[in-house]
Amino acid sequence: MELLYASCVGLLVSCGVFLILRARTFPVVLGLTMFSYAVNLFLFSSGRLSLNKAAVLGYSSEYADPLPQALVLTAIVIGFAMTAFVVILAIRGKTDLGSDHVDGKLPNQSNDKNTKVEV
Amino acid sequence: MIQHLTFLPVLLPMLAGVILLISPFGENKTNRRITSAVLSAVTFLASLALLLKVQAEGTQVYAVGDWSAPFGIVLVADPLSTLLVCLTTFLGLVCVLYSSAGDDEKGSFFHPLVHFLILGVNGAFLTGDAFNLFVFFEVLLIASYSLLMHGGDKKNTRAALHYVILNLVGSAIFLIALGILYGVLGTLNMADMAQKVALLQGDDVYLAKIGGLLLLVVFALKGALLPLHLWLPNTYATAMPVVAALFAIMTKVGVYSMMRVYTLIFGDEAGELSHMAQSWLWWLALATIAMGAMGVLASKDLRKLTANLVIVSVGTLVALVAVQTIEASSAAIYYLVHSTLVTAALFILADLIGRQRGNVADRIIAGPPVAQPRLLGACFLIAAVAVIGMPPLSGFIGKVWLLKATLNAEYTVVFWPLYLLASLAILVGVSKAGSTVFWHHQSQEIESAVQERVHPVQLVALIFLLSGGPLMSIFAGPLSEYAIGAATQLHDFNHNINVILSGGQ
Numbered sequence: 001m002e003l004l005y006a007s008c009v010g011l012l013v014s015c016g017v018f019l020i021l022r023a024r025t026f027p028v029v030l031g032l033t034m035f036s037y038a039v040n041l042f043l044f045s046s047g048r049l050s051l052n053k054a055a056v057l058g059y060s061s062e063y064a065d066p067l068p069q070a071l072v073l074t075a076i077v078i079g080f081a082m083t084a085f086v087v088i089l090a091i092r093g094k095t096d097l098g099s100d101h102v103d104g105k106l107p108n109q110s111n112d113k114n115t116k117v118e119v
Numbered sequence: 120m121i122q123h124l125t126f127l128p129v130l131l132p133m134l135a136g137v138i139l140l141i142s143p144f145g146e147n148k149t150n151r152r153i154t155s156a157v158l159s160a161v162t163f164l165a166s167l168a169l170l171l172k173v174q175a176e177g178t179q180v181y182a183v184g185d186w187s188a189p190f191g192i193v194l195v196a197d198p199l200s201t202l203l204v205c206l207t208t209f210l211g212l213v214c215v216l217y218s219s220a221g222d223d224e225k226g227s228f229f230h231p232l233v234h235f236l237i238l239g240v241n242g243a244f245l246t247g248d249a250f251n252l253f254v255f256f257e258v259l260l261i262a263s264y265s266l267l268m269h270g271g272d273k274k275n276t277r278a279a280l281h282y283v284i285l286n287l288v289g290s291a292i293f294l295i296a297l298g299i300l301y302g303v304l305g306t307l308n309m310a311d312m313a314q315k316v317a318l319l320q321g322d323d324v325y326l327a328k329i330g331g332l333l334l335l336v337v338f339a340l341k342g343a344l345l346p347l348h349l350w351l352p353n354t355y356a357t358a359m360p361v362v363a364a365l366f367a368i369m370t371k372v373g374v375y376s377m378m379r380v381y382t383l384i385f386g387d388e389a390g391e392l393s394h395m396a397q398s399w400l401w402w403l404a405l406a407t408i409a410m411g412a413m414g415v416l417a418s419k420d421l422r423k424l425t426a427n428l429v430i431v432s433v434g435t436l437v438a439l440v441a442v443q444t445i446e447a448s449s450a451a452i453y454y455l456v457h458s459t460l461v462t463a464a465l466f467i468l469a470d471l472i473g474r475q476r477g478n479v480a481d482r483i484i485a486g487p488p489v490a491q492p493r494l495l496g497a498c499f500l501i502a503a504v505a506v507i508g509m510p511p512l513s514g515f516i517g518k519v520w521l522l523k524a525t526l527n528a529e530y531t532v533v534f535w536p537l538y539l540l541a542s543l544a545i546l547v548g549v550s551k552a553g554s555t556v557f558w559h560h561q562s563q564e565i566e567s568a569v570q571e572r573v574h575p576v577q578l579v580a581l582i583f584l585l586s587g588g589p590l591m592s593i594f595a596g597p598l599s600e601y602a603i604g605a606a607t608q609l610h611d612f613n614h615n616i617n618v619i620l621s622g623g624q
Contacts, residue, residue: 068298
């Protein structure tokens with residue numbers, strides 16, 4: 001189980017990083033989402049992976065650590081809000097800059113009228 | 120009420136943000152401005168009351184929901200965090216005042232967002248729990264994202280996009296670091312973590328080291344430390360100047376977190392992991408100072424110049440954090456307050472100057488003369504003397520103190536020349552900017568309608584900020600005593616642990 005779990009986290013992180021480095025807003029948003037999934041899984045595992053353990057004290061001789069679950073919940077909520085914000089920002093960026101590249105223009109593109117942005 | 124005083128700097132801005140959204144307080148702009156100014160003044164007074172209480176009774180520990188540490192979340196008001204809370208609320212009050220001259224109506228929800236930002240910053244300063252620190256970071260970040268977009272144009276959208284994406288990646292790394300640290304330490308209360316770090320054995324030591332250094336990446340990103348500083352000049356220079364002035368405190372949140380984490384958790388008592396970030400911090404700080412100083416020389420407008428000054432101040436502060444002695448930390452505390460006030464003042468001045476020069480705005484080129492050269496010139500002179508660090512203002516005291524504090528550090532031979540050269544670069548950059556803006560005129564007709572004269576409210580806000588320079592050097596005695604006291608407590612490991620884990624008794 002540990003191997004499977006760790007590979008999932010690793011795969012999600014690498015996909016996330018790859019997509020973020022694509023430097024166009026839509027892949028970047030997808031990449032950020034994957035990255036945050038990986039982070040949530042990782043946080044969850046910080047309480048150690050276990051089967052058949054009660055989450056509430058007193059119901060079983062062994063119990064699972066409840067804190068990582070609370071942390072993951074917080075992280076999910078915050079990550080969701082941030083993703084919503086970055087989606088809106090990406091749409092606004094596309095309209096304002098005329099390109100979905102995060103710099104507002106392609107690296108090898110000369111400044112034409114629509115994308116002329118002074119650095 | 121009085122036992123909840125520690126929580127008020129967090130609670131009041133939150134209530135203020137909500138109140139400003141509902142009728143009748145948020146109904147029209149006059150109501151909004153008055154309510155916002157009154158509420159931020161109340162928050163400032165509450166922080167001052169907390170400061171007095173902490174001075175009289177020592178560190179206050181507030182267990183949220185009465186869940187005692189290390190199980191619940193605690194807020195810790197020690198002299199350092201309280202001082203920074205006062206600074207934040209003061210800056211908030213000044214920015215609310217300044218924006219009431221018209222800037223707040225350039226977009227929606229300016230006032231509630233300012234209060235939410237103050238909520239996040241105060242919470243980050245006060246909290247004694249690492250995960251709670253993350254939550255407050257997110258609160259201040261989402262408020263800052265929206266403020267950054269406030270009244271923005273195209274350039275602004277691009278800077279905001281970079282800033283948001285970078286910080287989202289930063290937040291993810293923060294969570295990974297916290298996950299690792301929780302996995303090996305089994306706690307997130309900073310005092311408890313500090314105790315457990317020393318007991319680690321075997322592979323856990325390396326895991327904790329990875330976690331701790333990942334935290335360094337996050338704080339370096341928030342604090343704009345090289346090589347993660349590239350977002351700062353564009354972000355601060357495209358944000359509305361009053362927002363940039365408020366953001367002056369945000370880089371300091373990163374520096375403050377470094378102080379806490381690498382002095383308390385990974386400090387003297389951390390066994391194998393003690394001072395693990397020190398060597399990283401030191402060299403990165405030096406590189407940041409060099410890069411900031413070059414940026415100051417290369418800046419084309421006043422706002423970018425100020426943004427680069429922020430980078431230099433961050434580098435200086437981190438260098439002091441890396442030295443990790445009581446004297447260096449007390450110099451850092453003094454310098455932190457000074458640099459926050461003076462950079463905020465410079466952002467606001469850049470705005471006022473830009474408004475009086477028509478199309479040339481705040482670019483450092485010859486242009487039409489400003490409408491009120493005496494007033495703005497005098498203000499710029501005060502701010503420039505303070506930021507360069509010439510006597511008699513606060514910058515000079517801060518500079519002498521930090522040079523003295525680093526005298527016995529390991530690499531003084533590198534730090535002193537570099538820092539003094541950087542100061543020279545700042546001197547050249549700022550005086551060139553000042554003389555070009557105020558003395559080099561081009562005979563270019565400009566209609567007086569384009570020139571906005573300084574609004575009285577704006578002037579009051581500016582004077583509040585600028586008075587920091589003279590006042591901090593007149594009251595340097597009591598202030599430095601306070602800073603030394605705060606730094607002594609920051610380094611007093613056993614005292615911190617005992618106070619926090621026993622709930623302040």
